[in-house]
Amino acid sequence: MASSTPTVSFFGHTPLTPTQSISTSSFLAGDESISIIPSFSHPNPLGLISGTVGPFRAGMDTSVPLWLAVMLRKRKLARIIPPHWMDVEVLKEVLRFERDPREANFSPLLPFRHAEISQSILMACKAGGGDCEIVDGDKIKLLLEDIATVRMDKIRKNVHTLSSQLLSRSSRVQPIIDVTNIGSLEMHAVKSFVVESFRMHRELSGTGSAYSDRNVQDGSQQGAAGGVEAAGRGRLRASRLVRQEEEMEVPRPLEEIEAEEEEDEEMEEDDGGRSRLRRHR
């Protein structure tokens, strides 16, 4: 049931606060498939919006979305079969992998939303009462916390390495940070800061928005063709108090100016009542 690629955000490009993003992530984790052993029977499959689940036969395991499994568990209508990675030995292996200094990446054994899924299952078992089907639930919880701490430390070291080796240098090549197998929660924790850092790096390197002109080293190769266009980018280009840069920089021949003025006068004679301000450039 490992889900390696995150699903598309339900809210599209709606800007969400970090709290909303994490809530959204928890909501989307509910779509993960999980096995349950129902204590009731229902011969007909249930037609849901996301798909069909069932039929349910008491004592026979079946695969349902996590949200349904949690709901049935809270009502003591089913027992959850924990995913294969929610096991003490597997988590110890993951922790050993994360602590290994030779391993720069994250362990592939955990799914993308492992934190949300594990919390949902543990809370559902606790709320539902009765014998908990999660053996050593407290140990699993502690191991998951240790793994989160070690992974966050690994992220911190990666960002430090990125800062010292790539971000503090001006480069035409965009720096890349490898987040393969990162968890959803870890991504939410560092996303805002890292995204802002990359954006600042682009601005300060001269490859960002309108206020960052290209590095002058490349400007000499562009020559005059790019010079005016690049020079035109700037705050005062939008100002109504300043004329266009081309007009100010390149003096126009007197004949051209006189020809334009004659054209304007002719047009005014035809138009009659139009404003004379057009003559003034």
Added chain:
Amino acid sequence: MPSYYDIDTILAEEELIQIRPSFPFSHLSHLDPESSNRKRRRVDKENVGNSRTSIRGGGHVLEEGTKIKMPMWAVDRWVVLGFVRVTLPGIYGSKMKERLLADPVSVDLGSKNSHYFLTGLLLTSLLQRASQIAKRHRSRSASSPASQLSNLAQSLQLSLLTTMMGERLRRNFDWTLSALDAMEDDASGHVEKLSFLEKRMFERGVESSGAVVRWRDGGCGRIGGKGVMKGMAA
């Protein structure tokens, strides 16, 4: 980032830049605060023994090479067209660069200039534009120091990049991760030394890591439609 209507950009452009005219500017002697004193001293020397005290004639010109300080937004066009020679403010000078290279974390940019990086970014853009135009007019005006402007812009850009993306970024990131974990650690001492852009990064990082900590402690409630719809409407 910089925008015409952004208040922080407007504040960043208020930074005073020292300039020196490349030729005499008529009727702009009032830009030099010392010009009236100089005129008075000159008239006193000329009129020693005379009863006349009026100041007239030839006193309205801002002489070539006079050092004056003006806001960046006011001299933008002059610098681009090469009418003035620009000197970087002291906070971007060599002494400051040395201090930042030696110990970037301890430098209190918040008190020196809270818009340090934003002003530097705008200044770099200004110098690069001036350099590019100076190159185009190289054959027409031999006095345009295109290469000087270009070198100035590059060194400033590199200094800003090294300062912001180096040790200060790493320390800022560490504080965002630990600001909410250890209640006894007070981040205010760190935040006071940050510039505006660094503070913004810090606040966003703290908001994110804080949201994760709150989720771990209390889970998450129902997703309210009101908050999301409000965000979509905005």
